[in-house]
Amino acid sequence: MTKPSEKLAELGLELPEVAKPVAAYTPAIMDRGVVRTSGQLPLKDGNLVSTGAVGEGGATVEDAAAAAQACALNAIAAAAQVAGGVDRLGGVVKVLGFVSSKPDFFGQAAVINGASELFAQVFGQDHARSAVGMAALPLDASVEVEAEFFLAEEN
Secondary structure, three states, rough: OHHHHHHHHHHHOOOOOOOOOOOOOOOOOEEOOEEEOEEOOOOEOOOOEEEEEEEEOOEEEHOOOHHHOOOOOHHHHHHHHOOOOOOHHEEEEEEEEEEEEEOOOOOOOHHHHHHHHHHHHHHOOOOEEEEEEEOHHHHHHHHHEEEEEEEEEEE
16 A cells, blocks of 8 residues: 555655644644644645635636645645654545635535545545635635544554
């Protein structure tokens, strides 16, 4: 079985530094063998990769899906930090994706596919998921993603 670190390398991805919280919370916490992340914004090198609401005249679905992928990578990094390394993560249990949406935008699921597809590529399994539209997100981000991971079995 391929390790998550090997899958990330195959994809040409490196885990980013875990972003410092912008409020009173921790990026991830372990609870009874499950690692839960706080909402992860689409930060890359300290900058948001997509801002504003998705829909007509706003952020595109493609840009927001790429932002959701950045959120997922940030979630993996936060979870790995708490778990003791990315290879201690066995997979994703649940994903909750928030999409800053214009009133007439209904493609939230397509946006959050950016996160789900990365999780599937890295961990090779399905997960439960919700994708919801929001009027606004912190820092005017287009997307925010939180995830729950289970730990890998010890060999």
